Amino acid sequence: MSKSLFPCLLLLMLMISLGCQRQSADSNKDAQAANHLADHTFESTAENTAENGHKDGIHWLKGDVDAAFAIAAREHKLILLYWGAVWCPPCNQLKATLFKDRDFIAKTRLLVPVYLDGDTANAQQLGEKFNISGYPTLILLKPEGEEITRIPGGMDLSQYEAVLELAIQMQRPVRVIVAEFRAGKTLSDKDFRLLALYSWDQDRGSVLSENEASALLLSLYQACPETQSIDKSRLFAQWWSMRLEELDEQSEAGDDSANSGKTGEPAPAPQISAEEHERVYRGLSKILDNPELIRNNLDLVLYGAGDTFEYLFPAPDNESGTAELLQAWNQALADIRLDQSLSLAERLAPLYAQIQFQNLNTDEQDMTASPELMADIRNTIATIRSKISNRYEHSAVVNLAVYLLSLSGQNQEAGKLLEAELKNAASPYYLMLDLAETAKELGHEEDALQWMKRAYNEAAEGPTRFQWGVYYLRSLADLQPDNETDIETLVSELFAILQSRDDAFYNRNQRSVQRMAKILTRWNEDKAHAAALSRIQLKANNLCNTWKAEPEGENYQRCETFAEELDKNSSEKKGAVQD
Known part of the structure; x- marks a missing residue:
């Protein structure tokens, strides 16, 4: 989304001053970087200082990665690279929450933050260089370009400050820590902490070798000391999330094989071993029994419910422990909905898990919801929408609300919401894709094409x-x-x-x-x-x-x-x- 640009004059003058004073053989490069900044502005994550609630937001250096590396080398700082796009709902969720957090902003003063929008010149080549693709991605890099860590979404705000502090203190790349673990070296508590705060699902081969993802994370989870309960729970949650992806891939491969045969019947779902079943049940029970662990594993609690129950309890009526775990999970979801300290989108997301619980072993396109849950979804969306205070929240909330309405079989309601919100959207072309899909689901093909054409014509260059x-x-x-x-x-x-x-x-x-x-x-x-x-x-x-x-x-x-x-x-x- 478009944001107001304003100069951070004091920092800019300091950088120019430092560049002019250097007389070494590298002074030309540093001076060029500093002078180059004079032609640019720093971009704050807030639309204006009033919205941000304090004097300044994060001082992003917008787009100029070379200048950021030059400054980092001169000032001996790490680089915080943020890769995103103005239309991206998860990016706007970060802008509405993390990038407005006072403590996180303070930590970024110890770094060189650079924002690389995917639509800027040559951005995709740079994205490939840094091995990043999905929006948003946050990476910490050394001045010479070596990656320290990738920072995941969906964490408690305090954990973001912790990972920045750890990276600044340790200066140890996750890649090196993992190599030492593979070699049998005992890791420190801080090593496990950094690994627990790594974005494993965005690794893209930076650390993980092909086909070893869940096995490595399982080993790390098992090796992590029990005294580090939050870190151990995060390693468990990330292992189980990756394991679920593997099971889904095996299930899809089995379905493809069955459909190519004579019967065309779906293949039976892959089974997990009794040992793995017990490990997952114990790990989930520990998380769901502890509000602090729930907050630190929101992604799994909010979005992994359906798949977990399908693989953990393939015949739920005949499985002991199903009712207990379901009751604990539902209680966690109810608590999240009432937690005023969470973002609006996070408080809306429990409805996704509730839809999943009503549609176990059902393909997404065939999901629906009971009349009571449908009404709950509509009423909760209305309440959450009334609390939106800025357009970054708006993007994250509306995107999720439309998905929930569509997933629960309320396509007409989804279409009405989209059309009502077009005028409020900073990137309406993003919502037009949803309008096209909704029209197609309702059988209105001409409308679907018109919305898709309009989305293309109005999209950012x-x-x-x-x-x-x-x-x-x-x-x-x-x-x-x-x-x-x-x-x-x-x-x-x-x-x-x-x-x-x-x-x-x-x-x-x-x-x-x-x-x-x-x-x-x-x-x-x-x-x-x-x-x-x-x-x-x-x-x-x-x-x-x-x-x-x-x-x-x-x-x-x-x-x-x-x-x-x-x-x-x-x-x-x-x-x-x-x-």
């Missing part, structure tokens, strides 16, 4: 507009497959967006390009649009020529791969491709 355009392409291909004129026109516009970017085939852009290839392949799977796809493929070849003079870069090679995929599928019979 850059990777976001390209991503929204690919969403629109998917809708056109699904709902109006014979409308070759609009499809080809849209593809040409999307190619023009790529052609304007130095990071055209990097990171999130590359993922959108791969999605586009799948959409076009599926669109032409029966060869009804072979001629149109051939024309698109020729345009792709011309697009690739943009970077032909720079063959050492990733843009040319990845563009060539994309064009070759289109060429192959414009002339060969292919099976269905899942997008």
Whole structure:
């Protein structure tokens, strides 16, 4: 969301002063960085100082990563890199809570905070360099570029201050700590603390090797001392969350295998061992019995309920312990709803777990809710909306509210809420995607296409507009497959967006390009649009020529791969491709 920009003059003058005083061989680089800052402003996380409630917010250096590293080297500080986007609801949740917290802001004064918006020039190439993709991501880096840690969301505010303090004190990368653990070295209490506060689900291979995620976290959880109850509970919760993902992947693979057979019946859900069952039951019971542990593991408590019960109690009526754990979980959810110290979105989220409890072993698209729960959802949303105090809260709350209404089978209510909130949204094009999906669910295909087209046309420039355009392409291909004129026109516009970017085939852009290839392949799977796809493929070849003079870069090679995929599928019979 757009934010007011205002200079932090005192800090700026101090940096320029320090740069001018240096006479070493590195002085030119530092002076250039300081002078470069004179042409920029620091960005506060608050829209204005009145909203923030105190004099200044976080002094983000907006977009200039090179300048941030130069300053960090000169002042011997760590870098706090925040990767986000103005439309991203979890990013706006951070802005409404963490980035306005007085103690967290004070800790950032000991760092060099830099905000890298995914739509800024070359941002996706930088994102790939730092191995980050999903918004939001928070990383602490040394001045020479080595990563210390990745900071997860969903923690108690005090834990964010703790992880900054630990990183500043220890200067020990999580990667090094894990390597020492693998080698059999005994870890310190602080080591376990930093590992418990690491964002394992955003690791992306920075620390974890392929296929070892849950096994490593299980070992860390088991090795963590009992005296560190919060850290041990967090390691347990993150292990179990990753284990749930593994079980879901096994279940989906089993379903695919069964559907390819003669019966087409769903495969039985993967089973966990008695030992694992006991470990999970004990770990969850400890968390649910302790309000402090609940607060420090909100993600699991709020969003892991359904999957946990499906794998822990596949036949709940015949399993001992089901009622006790369900009662404890429901009590935790009730307490969260009443906890005024939590954010509005966090107090709304327990309704998601309650929907899951009413739909165990049900696919998400088939979920519904009892009339009583539907009414509770509507009433709670109305109460929470009345308490929204800024547009960052607005984004986080409305996004979750729409999801809850849709998930509980109240699509018409979801559509009404979206249309009512469009005028209040700082990034209305984000809500338009939900309006398109809601219209499609209600069978209003023309409305769905119009909302999707409008979302694309109004989206922010850059990777976001390209991503929204690919969403629109998917809708056109699904709902109006014979409308070759609009499809080809849209593809040409999307190619023009790529052609304007130095990071055209990097990171999130590359993922959108791969999605586009799948959409076009599926669109032409029966060869009804072979001629149109051939024309698109020729345009792709011309697009690739943009970077032909720079063959050492990733843009040319990845563009060539994309064009070759289109060429192959414009002339060969292919099976269905899942997008």
